[in-house]
Amino acid sequence: MATHHHIALIPGDGIGREVTPAACAVLDAVGARHGIRFSYDEFDWSCARYRELGAMMPADGLDRLRHHDAIFLGAVGDPGVPDHISLWGLLIPIRRGFRQYVNLRPIKVFEGVPSPVRGAEPGVVDFVVVRENVEGEYSEIGGRLNRGFPEEMAVQEAVFTRAGVTRVLEYAFTLAGSRRGRVTSATKSNGIVHTLPFWDELVAETAVGHPAVGWEQEHIDALCAKIVLEPARFDVIVGSNLFGDILSDLAAAVAGGIGLAPAANLNPEREFPSMFEPVHGSAPDIAGRGIANPLGAIWTAALMLEHLGHVEAASTVEGALVEVLAGTGIRTPDLGGTASTEEFTKALLEFVR
Numbered sequence: 584m585a586t587h588h589h590i591a592l593i594p595g596d597g598i599g600r601e602v603t604p605a606a607c608a609v610l611d612a613v614g615a616r617h618g619i620r621f622s623y624d625e626f627d628w629s630c631a632r633y634r635e636l637g638a639m640m641p642a643d644g645l646d647r648l649r650h651h652d653a654i655f656l657g658a659v660g661d662p663g664v665p666d667h668i669s670l671w672g673l674l675i676p677i678r679r680g681f682r683q684y685v686n687l688r689p690i691k692v693f694e695g696v697p698s699p700v701r702g703a704e705p706g707v708v709d710f711v712v713v714r715e716n717v718e719g720e721y722s723e724i725g726g727r728l729n730r731g732f733p734e735e736m737a738v739q740e741a742v743f744t745r746a747g748v749t750r751v752l753e754y755a756f757t758l759a760g761s762r763r764g765r766v767t768s769a770t771k772s773n774g775i776v777h778t779l780p781f782w783d784e785l786v787a788e789t790a791v792g793h794p795a796v797g798w799e800q801e802h803i804d805a806l807c808a809k810i811v812l813e814p815a816r817f818d819v820i821v822g823s824n825l826f827g828d829i830l831s832d833l834a835a836a837v838a839g840g841i842g843l844a845p846a847a848n849l850n851p852e853r854e855f856p857s858m859f860e861p862v863h864g865s866a867p868d869i870a871g872r873g874i875a876n877p878l879g880a881i882w883t884a885a886l887m888l889e890h891l892g893h894v895e896a897a898s899t900v901e902g903a904l905v906e907v908l909a910g911t912g913i914r915t916p917d918l919g920g921t922a923s924t925e926e927f928t929k930a931l932l933e934f935v936r
């Protein structure tokens with residue numbers, strides 16, 4: 584197992600620039616304890632760069648990332664730059680160019696962080712959203728016609744391929760096999776009559792290869808309600824690009840806030856680097872005040888450790904998260920506390936060393 588990793592760092596905008604140093608501090612501390620060394624190449628790719636140079640990243644951006652072991656991204660987004668520019672100018676090209684077709688978003692209710700959902704207890708609510716990350720509803724196929732006229736129109740095609748859907752389903756079923764053995768597929772095949780019945784068929788086909796894993800499918804609307812009413816019943820939820828995106832923010836809210844939620848964009852075949860980023864965005868409303876919750880970014884760093892093969896180091900970080908929340912009252916303001924990003928990180932580091 585490699586013990587020296589080259590990480591491409593893209594702090595991005597807003598609180599992305601505040602939570603990324605926290606994640607690196609934790610990586611360095613856990614690395615010191617477990618004999619792992621990290622070198623960081625930092626890139627200023629962001630909306631700030633877009634405002635200055637007209638592009639989120641340079642034209643050869645992917646080539647500059649290609650030889651790193653992993654990519655860690657804070658968040659991008661700026662109220663003065665349309666969100667589709669920050670997304671399609673940076674995140675989506677990386678996800679697609681590096682075939683990061685699994686977006687993995689685990690969620691847990693921690694002791695010491697009350698869930699807004701009644702009955703959502705620590706240790707019981709522990710599930711993972713597996714989001715298809717490179718096709719589906721997020722497609723470039725479509726267009727606009729008759730701009731500015733009364734008959735103006737927009738059409739956008741969703742793209743579901745057998746290969747693309749099957750590989751993410753395989754990932755979800757295999758993951759469930761290593762957890763509690765239950766897959767829930769998000770669908771809407773009653774209303775969307777071509778793509779989602781196809782999705783359902785591929786779920787049933789994939790399930791045949793995983794006889795030890797139980798599965799069910801739920802329409803997305805009913806599933807949202809059930810995640811709020813009975814969050815403990817889920818193990819692995821798999822959904823298309825759009826459904827998975829929405830479900831993971833809902834799941835983060837069940838756990839107590841978006842600042843807690845981690846995400847990994849994985850290329851399971853490891854032909855390319857995978858990218859690790861907290862679920863939250865650049866949070867312009869609190870950026871620059873040093874009060875962002877770094878928990879999501881730190882948990883994201885643990886996912887990166889696990890991907891790099893350092894399972895023990897990853898569980899050291901996750902254990903420290905559990906302990907700082909259960910054993911101290913130190914919280915950032917989004918969780919009702921008064922600690923700064925730095926104070927929370929410092930407290931957590933005590934449990935890492």
Ligand code: NAI
Binds near residue numbers: 660666841862866874
């Ligand atoms: P957001 O996640 O940035 O913020 C939503 C709310 O949650 C805000 O009130 C914010 O203060 C709070 N929040 C988020 N993360 C927090 C943290 N770590 N600690 C404490 N509070 C936190 O989502 P929003 O407002 O929809 O988007 C803001 C910008 O971020 C937009 O430009 C959007 O496009 C971008 N964005 C970028 C993402 C990425 O880089 N992967 C993901 C989501 C949004």
Ligand code: MG
Binds near residue numbers: 828829832
């Ligand atoms: Mg989202």
